[in-house]
Structure formats: structure tokens, C-alpha cells
Amino acid sequence: MQALFAAKMGGDAPLDNIEIGERPTPQPGPGEVRVRMRAATLNRHDLFTLQGIVGYPITLPRILGCDGAGVVDAYGPERPAGTPDPGSEVVLYPISTCGHCRGCLSGDTMTCRTWTLLSDGPREGTFAEYVVLPALHVIPKPAALSDVEAAALGVSTLTAYRMLFVKAALRPGQTVLVQGVGGGVATMAIAMAATAGVTVIASSRTEEKLEVARRLGASICVLAGRDAAKQIIAATGGDGVDAVIETVGEATWGTSLRALRLGGTIVVSGATTGANPPAELGRLFWRQLRIVGSSMGTLPEFRALVSFVQAKGLKPPVDSVWPLSRGRDAFAKLAAGDHVGKIGLLLSGTA
Numbered sequence: 635m636q637a638l639f640a641a642k643m644g645g646d647a648p649l650d651n652i653e654i655g656e657r658p659t660p661q662p663g664p665g666e667v668r669v670r671m672r673a674a675t676l677n678r679h680d681l682f683t684l685q686g687i688v689g690y691p692i693t694l695p696r697i698l699g700c701d702g703a704g705v706v707d708a709y710g711p712e713r714p715a716g717t718p719d720p721g722s723e724v725v726l727y728p729i730s731t732c733g734h735c736r737g738c739l740s741g742d743t744m745t746c747r748t749w750t751l752l753s754d755g756p757r758e759g760t761f762a763e764y765v766v767l768p769a770l771h772v773i774p775k776p777a778a779l780s781d782v783e784a785a786a787l788g789v790s791t792l793t794a795y796r797m798l799f800v801k802a803a804l805r806p807g808q809t810v811l812v813q814g815v816g817g818g819v820a821t822m823a824i825a826m827a828a829t830a831g832v833t834v835i836a837s838s839r840t841e842e843k844l845e846v847a848r849r850l851g852a853s854i855c856v857l858a859g860r861d862a863a864k865q866i867i868a869a870t871g872g873d874g875v876d877a878v879i880e881t882v883g884e885a886t887w888g889t890s891l892r893a894l895r896l897g898g899t900i901v902v903s904g905a906t907t908g909a910n911p912p913a914e915l916g917r918l919f920w921r922q923l924r925i926v927g928s929s930m931g932t933l934p935e936f937r938a939l940v941s942f943v944q945a946k947g948l949k950p951p952v953d954s955v956w957p958l959s960r961g962r963d964a965f966a967k968l969a970a971g972d973h974v975g976k977i978g979l980l981l982s983g984t985a
């Protein structure tokens with residue numbers, strides 16, 4: 635089958651590590667399903683893998699891609715009851731867990747000691763004609779979404795959902811600051827929070843992206859920079875926001891700490907511009923702030939997210955869609971960082 639894979643990792647030109655070509659078609663084992671892929675979207679995680687920044691050792695060559703949508707092709711032995719029939723359109727839940735560690739048994743499977751994302755650890759990724767994953771990890775695809783939009787639910791939308799509704803536990807009438815507008819996490823965080831009745835303040839480096847944020851439902855938009863926190867405090871009657879959705883990292887961290895109300899929560903799931911800003915511990919304890927890490931989400935959260943998106947008629951914004959053969963150009967677009975929404979790879983489906 636055709637696939638886009640990392641032939642090497644690291645070096646000065648990580649995109650040169652990409653190869654597009656033949657890889658063996660995978661066979662589903664017991665309790666597994668093989669999906670004929672229609673679309674996937676790029677995540678910064680794929681870029682990190684090319685750069686050699688990996689949480690789990692991986693073997694090369696490694697097919698990239700952590701999310702996707704496709705059609706159930708075949709089950710291995712021991713197909714679980716209730717799984718979608720072959721031929722069904724599905725969206726992929728991207729996380730694998732061990733099922734027996736303390737984290738798995740606690741109910742929050744994202745605290746599994748060895749959780750991995752598709753394309754990490756032992757699992758190949760989704761930038762391929764076929765992918766194999768646990769049979770319980772395919773969910774019927776919302777009919778209103780295109781294949782690329784459905785693929786986008788897997789990593790970035792799920793991450794935004796858990797940050798907003800589980801970690802920050804935001805309720806209607808509260809206020810959230812979303813840092814950065816172009817990324818897949820931020821765009822869907824803005825849209826989902828606004829739809830749920832949360833007042834959204836968006837901050838971005840450019841007026842063009844703030845305009846996008848307004849269209850997605852942000853009611854207050856602020857240019858990133860020195861004055862951003864002051865403007866946010868003023869816009870919230872002097873209080874600050876209940877929560878911050880932080881994925882940008884060093885570039886916005888100071889504003890996140892200053893824009894938060896006393897006792898408020900910053901939820902962090904990424905650090906695109908660097909992971910080591912000053913901690914400002916004095917501000918942290920004096921204002922009794924909470925800083926909470928978050929990654930992806932559990933399978934029940936994924937099911938809840940798919941139902942939420944379906945019920946509210948939301949669609950993940952898509953920046954551009956590329957055929958697999960132009961995968962390198964798609965990665966160049968991600969690396970340039972001027973995209974708004976998800977960058978899609980079309981494997982056999984519709985944009």
C-alpha cells in the first residue's frame with residue numbers, strides 16, 4: 635500500500651526525512667480492525683516525530699499520522715460485539731492504553747502508564763491506505779462531516795474538548811481565554827466553548843486570525859502582546875477569565891498568568907513556542923492559580939465529543955487539503971505556521 639513515512643528522524647531539515655512509497659498492508663490481529671483510510675489531518679506531533687522528539691522509542695521506517703476517518707475493511711479474530719459492520723464509515727479514536735495499570739483502572743485512561751498515540755510506540759500511523767487499530771476504537775462518522783473534518787476530531791478536537799469541559803470544567807456563563815487562533819486545538823476550542831454558552835476571548839498575533847475567531851464565536855478579540863492581559867482584565871470588569879486554554883507556550887504564558895482571575899485555571903496541552911517560560915511562582919500562590927496539564931482524551935470523552943459536535947452542527951475548520959503524493963508540501967505548510975484550522979491529507983475520500 636502507499637504511505638507517507640519517516641525514513642529517518644532528526645537533523646537540520648526534518649521534512650527531508652519524509653518518504654512517500656510502498657509499505658506492507660497490515661493484517662488485523664485478534665480484537666483489531668483494519669480501516670481503509672479516506673482522510674487524515676496533520677498534527678504538530680507528526681512534525682515532532684520527524685524532528686526526533688518522540689515520547690516512546692519507535693522503529694523506522696514509521697508511517698506518520700495520528701488521526702483519521704475511513705471505512706471498516708476487515709476485522710481480525712474475536713471481533714467485539716457492537717462494532718460497526720465492514721463498509722461502515724468511521725472516525726478513529728487515536729489512543730492505545732495497556733488496560734491493566736493503575737491509571738487504566740482509575741477510569742481516566744489518559745493516565746495509563748504507557749498510553750500511545752497512533753504512529754507512536756508499536757502502532758503505525760494513518761497516512762496510509764490502511765491502518766490497523768483496536769476494534770473498539772472506531773466510531774460511526776457523523777454524516778454531516780467530510781472525511782477531512784471527521785479526521786480532525788481525533789486529536790486536536792478531542793484535546794480541546796477535554797481541556798474545556800473536563801479539566802477546566804467550564805460552565806455556561808463563564809469566560810475562557812483561548813491563546814492563538816490558527817491551530818486545530820484553538821479553533822475548535824473557540825467554537826465548542828461558544829456553542830456551550832461560555833464567553834470566549836481569543837488572542838492572536840494577527841487581525842486576520844482574530845476575524846476568524848469572531849466567526850467561530852469569540853465575543854472579545856485581543857492582539858497578542860504586552861497589552862493583551864490589561865485588555866482582557868478590562869473586558870472582564872477587572873476580574874480576569876475563569877480559565878485559559880494554552881497551547882502556544884512561552885510566547886503567551888505571561889499573558890495567561892496575568893489574564894486569569896484569582897483562583898482561575900490554566901489548562902496546558904502544548905507549547906508550540908517553547909516549554910520553559912518563567913514560572914512566576916509568587917503570582918501563582920498569591921493569586922491561588924491552578925495550572926493543569928491535559929492530553930487528548932479518553933474513549934468515553936471521544937464518544938461524548940462526537941455526539942456534541944453532531945448535535946450542535948459544528949465542523950472543524952479546514953485550512954487546506956492535499957493528496958498523499960503532495961504530503962511534503964502539506965508538512966511545509968504546517969511548519970510555516972500561517973495556517974488556520976486543520977491541514978488535511980486525502981487518502982481515498984472527499985475533502
Ligand SMILES: NC(=O)c1ccc[n+]([C@@H]2O[C@H](COP(=O)([O-])OP(=O)(O)OC[C@H]3O[C@@H](n4cnc5c(N)ncnc54)[C@H](OP(=O)(O)O)[C@@H]3O)[C@@H](O)[C@H]2O)c1
Nearest residue numbers: 678814815816817818819838839881885904905906929930
Ligand atoms: N497534549 C496533547 O494531547 C496535544 C494534542 C494536540 C496538540 N497538542 C500541542 O498543542 C500545540 C497546538 O497545536 P495545534 O496544532 O493546535 O496548533 P499550532 O499549529 O501548533 O499553533 C498554535 C498557535 O500558536 C501560535 N503560534 C505559532 N507559532 C507562534 C510563534 N512563533 N509565536 C507566537 N505564537 C505562535 C499561533 O497562533 P496565532 O498565529 O493566532 O497567534 C497558532 O495558532 C502544539 O504544540 C501541539 O503539539 C498537544
Ligand SMILES: [Zn+2]
Nearest residue numbers: 732735738746
Ligand atoms: Zn494502562
